[in-house]
Amino acid sequence: MTRAAINLNGPTGEVIDVTSLGRNTISSHKAGIGEYRVQGTLGMAPPPEGWGYVINPLDAGVEVRIRHVAPTLEISVSRDGVASDLQHSLTLHVAVEALPIEPLPEPVPDLLASVLRGIARCRAQADQAIAPLQDAVDLDEASELEQQHLRAWKRYRVALNRLPDQDGFPDNLQWPAAPQ
Incomplete structure (x- = not known):
């Protein structure tokens, strides 16, 4: 159970608006002079969640009686003991x-984003392997084996960069194998 505040139009008895933390399928009508019926509530919201009702200042001096006869909230309004319609409005704090x-x-998994993250992860691995090998080559200090590893890692990095060009990207890819 939760609460809602509803504003009733005094002359017609219709719902003006509903502010609700739960269901707001509330309807109302005027059943007679000073008699209003509200459907769709579970009665008044009890304290401390509820604060009862508030009448518009134009209706000062009226007496309001409310009772819940499931599924209807019955509201009777009188002035000086005589049934009387509200001139303006009534706000009720009800349970709903x-x-x-x-x-x-x-x-839904985002396949494209997942594939792009995978490519970036593999690319970072390749970049990390290439940097020291490239330094050795640039300084003319690379062994034949280091030069072979450098070429293999660069081929791998090129293949990663070409993955988006494959037919079926990103659904069906032929991932290159990382060098050993």
């Missing part, structure tokens, strides 16, 4: 059914 908790939809 809580909104059902709906499970959040399962997130």
Whole structure:
């Protein structure tokens, strides 16, 4: 159970608006002089959540009686003991059914983002392997084996950069094998 504040139009008995933390399928009508009927509530919201009702200052001096006869909230208004319509409005703090908790939809995996993250991760690995090998080559200090490793890592990095050009990207990829 949760609460809602509803504003009723005094002359017609219709709902002006509803502010609700739960369901707000509330309807109302004027049943007769000074008699209003509200459907869609569970009665008045009890303290401390509820504060009862408030009448518009134009209706000062009226007496309001409220009772809940499920499923109807019956409101009787009188002035000096005589049934009387509200001139302006009445705000009620009522109880309503809580909104059902709906499970959040399962997130849809973003294949493109996942593939791009994978490419970036592999690219970072290649860059890390290439840097010291390239330094050795630039300083003419690379062994034949280091030069072979450098070429293999650079081929791998080129292949990674070409993955988006493959047919079927990103759904169907032929990932290059990282050098050993």
